[in-house]
Amino acid sequence: MFARLLFESFRRQVRRKAFAVLAITLGMTITTAMVSVATDIGDKLNQELRTGSANLLITPLADNLDVNIGGVDLKPANDGVFIHESDLIKIKKLFWKNNILGYAPFLSANQDFILSGRSLKAPLIGTYFAQPVPLETQNFVTGVRSVNGFWKVEGTWPSDNSTDALVGASLARRDGIHIGDELEINHSRLRISGILNTGAAEDEAIVAPLHFVQQAVNRPDAVSRVVVSALTKPEDAFARQNPAAMSPAVYERWSCSPYANSIADSISKVLPNVRVEQIRQIEQNQGNVLSRISGLMLLLTIASLLASALAVSAVMAATIMERRQEVGLMKSLGAGNAKVVSLFLTEAGILAIGGGVLGFVAGVILAHRIGQSVFGSSITVPPVVLAIVLFGALAITFLGSTGAIRKAMRFDPAVVLRGDA
Amino acid sequence: MNRVQLLLLMLLKAAWVRKDRSFTALLSITVVATMATVALSVYSDVGTKLNREFRRFGANVIVTARQGAFDVKELELIKTTVGSRGEVLPLAYAVAQGPSGAPVVVAGAELQPLRELNSWWSLIPPIGNIQRESPPPVVAYVGPRVAEVLSPQGQSFEIKFGEKSLRVYPAFVFHSGSEDDSRIYIDPEPFHALTGISPNVAQVRIEGSPAEIENQIRKLSAALPQAEVKPVLQITVAQAAILEKTRSVVLAASAVVVILIVLCMVATFTGSVLERRKDFAVMKALGASNGAVNLVFAGEAILISIVGAILGFIAGSAVAWWIGAANFGNGIPPRPELLFPVAFGSIILALIASSAPLKVLREIQPAGILRGE
Numbered sequence: 001m002f003a004r005l006l007f008e009s010f011r012r013q014v015r016r017k018a019f020a021v022l023a024i025t026l027g028m029t030i031t032t033a034m035v036s037v038a039t040d041i042g043d044k045l046n047q048e049l050r051t052g053s054a055n056l057l058i059t060p061l062a063d064n065l066d067v068n069i070g071g072v073d074l075k076p077a078n079d080g081v082f083i084h085e086s087d088l089i090k091i092k093k094l095f096w097k098n099n100i101l102g103y104a105p106f107l108s109a110n111q112d113f114i115l116s117g118r119s120l121k122a123p124l125i126g127t128y129f130a131q132p133v134p135l136e137t138q139n140f141v142t143g144v145r146s147v148n149g150f151w152k153v154e155g156t157w158p159s160d161n162s163t164d165a166l167v168g169a170s171l172a173r174r175d176g177i178h179i180g181d182e183l184e185i186n187h188s189r190l191r192i193s194g195i196l197n198t199g200a201a202e203d204e205a206i207v208a209p210l211h212f213v214q215q216a217v218n219r220p221d222a223v224s225r226v227v228v229s230a231l232t233k234p235e236d237a238f239a240r241q242n243p244a245a246m247s248p249a250v251y252e253r254w255s256c257s258p259y260a261n262s263i264a265d266s267i268s269k270v271l272p273n274v275r276v277e278q279i280r281q282i283e284q285n286q287g288n289v290l291s292r293i294s295g296l297m298l299l300l301t302i303a304s305l306l307a308s309a310l311a312v313s314a315v316m317a318a319t320i321m322e323r324r325q326e327v328g329l330m331k332s333l334g335a336g337n338a339k340v341v342s343l344f345l346t347e348a349g350i351l352a353i354g355g356g357v358l359g360f361v362a363g364v365i366l367a368h369r370i371g372q373s374v375f376g377s378s379i380t381v382p383p384v385v386l387a388i389v390l391f392g393a394l395a396i397t398f399l400g401s402t403g404a405i406r407k408a409m410r411f412d413p414a415v416v417l418r419g420d421a
Numbered sequence: 422m423n424r425v426q427l428l429l430l431m432l433l434k435a436a437w438v439r440k441d442r443s444f445t446a447l448l449s450i451t452v453v454a455t456m457a458t459v460a461l462s463v464y465s466d467v468g469t470k471l472n473r474e475f476r477r478f479g480a481n482v483i484v485t486a487r488q489g490a491f492d493v494k495e496l497e498l499i500k501t502t503v504g505s506r507g508e509v510l511p512l513a514y515a516v517a518q519g520p521s522g523a524p525v526v527v528a529g530a531e532l533q534p535l536r537e538l539n540s541w542w543s544l545i546p547p548i549g550n551i552q553r554e555s556p557p558p559v560v561a562y563v564g565p566r567v568a569e570v571l572s573p574q575g576q577s578f579e580i581k582f583g584e585k586s587l588r589v590y591p592a593f594v595f596h597s598g599s600e601d602d603s604r605i606y607i608d609p610e611p612f613h614a615l616t617g618i619s620p621n622v623a624q625v626r627i628e629g630s631p632a633e634i635e636n637q638i639r640k641l642s643a644a645l646p647q648a649e650v651k652p653v654l655q656i657t658v659a660q661a662a663i664l665e666k667t668r669s670v671v672l673a674a675s676a677v678v679v680i681l682i683v684l685c686m687v688a689t690f691t692g693s694v695l696e697r698r699k700d701f702a703v704m705k706a707l708g709a710s711n712g713a714v715n716l717v718f719a720g721e722a723i724l725i726s727i728v729g730a731i732l733g734f735i736a737g738s739a740v741a742w743w744i745g746a747a748n749f750g751n752g753i754p755p756r757p758e759l760l761f762p763v764a765f766g767s768i769i770l771a772l773i774a775s776s777a778p779l780k781v782l783r784e785i786q787p788a789g790i791l792r793g794e
Contacts, residue, residue, distance in 0.1 A: 066603040150658040199654035277598040284541040295748040311685040318445040374669040
């Protein structure tokens with residue numbers, strides 16, 4: 001009997017039920033899309049920023065200090081210690097290998113060049129532009145093009161196995177160096193393929209493939225610093241703790257969290273005699289901005305959820321209030337309050353689950369579209385969102401229905417059936 | 422009682438008699454207006470809020486003298502051009518010698534503004550006891566590598582430049598993760614007394630959007646043709662990217678929410694009009710023309726949407742203010758200019774939502790509706 005009543009209710013009131021399902025579907029679409037966007041935006045922006053600039057700096061452990069002003073290394077040429085280029089592949093074999101998006105090694109020295117018969121002195125910087133690094137599982141290409149996205153090149157990027165180079169914009173302007181010019185250095189020739197603009201020390205330098213520079217300065221396998229781009233979690237009080245003072249259990253938890261400090265700690269364990277520091281200007285400030293944006297999206301999500309909950313509750317309440325006569329009829333035929341309530345709540349539950357599933361599917365599609373249009377990649381919707389959506393749909397419809405059912409039950413059946421209530 | 426008063430009385434009576442139905446319609450309009458106000462307020466203010474966050478990144482423009490050092494006039498010109506929307510920190514560098522004769526970079530800059538500009542530095546007081554010395558050593562901020570090599574116990578040490586020497590005391594060890602970690606910073610007066618070098622670089626922090634920063638760079642370049650003015654691309658490019666992406670996400674998410682809530686509202690409104698088929702039939706049976714019925718229904722929709730839009734605007738401004746205050750520590754101010762578009766949009770939507778079902782009802786005979794068909 002109960003099942004038949006339920007079935008007939010859906011069969012005879014298609015329009016009313018369709019409105020209710022539509023409202024729940026729309027509300028749950030908002031829930032799915034907003035929760036997915038809010039939970040994924042931090043990762044998406046982090047990924048975006050990491051291709052823009054590196055956030056970790058590796059330098060060799062040395063007894064003496066760097067002597068560098070305006071990007072010009074003023075240390076004597078035979079001074080200093082270096083990192084082995086051949087060791088750098090270990091960075092991509094760490095526990096955090098998936099968080100390491102790329103790295104770029106640098107080797108710099110002041111050099112004398114000859115350009116069209118006249119001599120000039122400028123810093124020569126060697127680096128990877130887009131160097132393939134053989135890994136067992138993937139084809140990994142790294143260099144400044146992937147970790148220093150803010151470097152702007154007019155002309156073409158040199159390839160790593162060529163004798164092409166970039167000239168810094170300030171140096172090019174001052175010394176009249178143009179694209180296509182050839183510079184002579186230690187009996188080797190470098191062809192300028194582009195003009196580099198970084199807003200930093202490289203604007204005053206010649207930037208060439210690392211292996212060319214190693215040969216030119218006679219430092220095979222040597223690099224003087226490495227910048228690493230790693231996906232990290234914004235720093236909190238736990239991240240700032242001193243790992244040396246931690247118990248083994250706390251240290252394990254700390255080292256398994258992708259903080260810049262813990263990734264730096266694991267890099268320094270695989271590369272001998274190096275110092276790994278977070279580039280605080282980037283890491284700290286970007287972490288702060290990302291937290292603000294995630295917070296903003298979370299608050300917008302809460303506001304949207306409240307709005308959709310109100311809208312859905314209003315529709316459910318209206319739907320039930322319109323059915324006062326049905327309630328009156330059922331009660332006059334002898335149905336108890338419990339039976340009437342269970343019928344209405346079962347209907348609400350079916351509507352909630354139907355609307356919730358439809359809303360989840362529509363929300364996933366919308367989140368995917370937003371991800372594609374803004375970031376060029378889809379937004380991941382965690383499966384737990386489906387559970388949240390179904391629970392939310394049931395809670396909102398029950399809440400919206402309960403008050404209206406209670407009110408409808410209070411009317412005298414005779415009055416309702418006369419149409420006076 | 423004239424016709425307008427009669428119409429108003431009918432509208433108010435209809436709203437009062439069917440309180441539940443009117444309340445549902447009012448609630449859906451209010452929710453739409455609230456979300457529209459929140460979305461528009463947040464979208465229009467998010468850029469300002471994020472640009473303010475980018476102040477923490479420090480200097481975003483570097484001004485370098487092409488030859489020699491800046492004179493007082495030039496430094497003053499930089500400060501005047503930047504004005505109140507930025508800060509200027511003149512800097513001078515020299516290579517001095519540490520106690521062992523090894524080279525060390527010393528920089529002269531006002532220490533307090535330096536600390537404020539580089540707010541991401543982690544400043545740690547040195548380990549060890551402060552020894553009272555006479556004359557007192559010059560206060561210095563030193564990078565961690567300087568502290569390790571020249572002052573492992575936090576003690577004062579001597580630096581030499583040519584024939585002159587200066588005793589410095591590391592008041593703070595700062596960690597920056599840059600070449601600054603190998604540098605010593607002291608105030609400009611002792612620096613000038615030691616080296617005789619005047620500032621040739623100015624680190625400038627300009628507040629504002631990427632376009633405003635670009636504009637200030639143009640002004641600085643025009644005012645100082647003898648200097649090179651460059652944006653710190655690492656900062657300005659990141660700022661532009663974050664702003665663009667965030668505004669796009671907020672816009673897309675807000676559009677989705679507002680459109681879906683509008684659909685929800687239209688469904689509620691349409692439903693509530695369809696439920697009033699008996700009112701419609703009674704009006705028609707009493708001789709009301711289609712125009713008169715439309716006027717009554719449209720009047721109701723307009724009345725409810727005006728009240729809903731005002732309530733929604735107030736609620737939306739409050740929610741937007743709360744979002745700003747909770748997330749950025751600074752509320753998003755109400756924008757009175759949004760009231761008109763929100764109210765206008767609400768009225769149009771309510772009219773569309775109520776006119777569509779009326780068309781359906783007009784095709785049914787009043788007698789049929791009154792019989793319950």
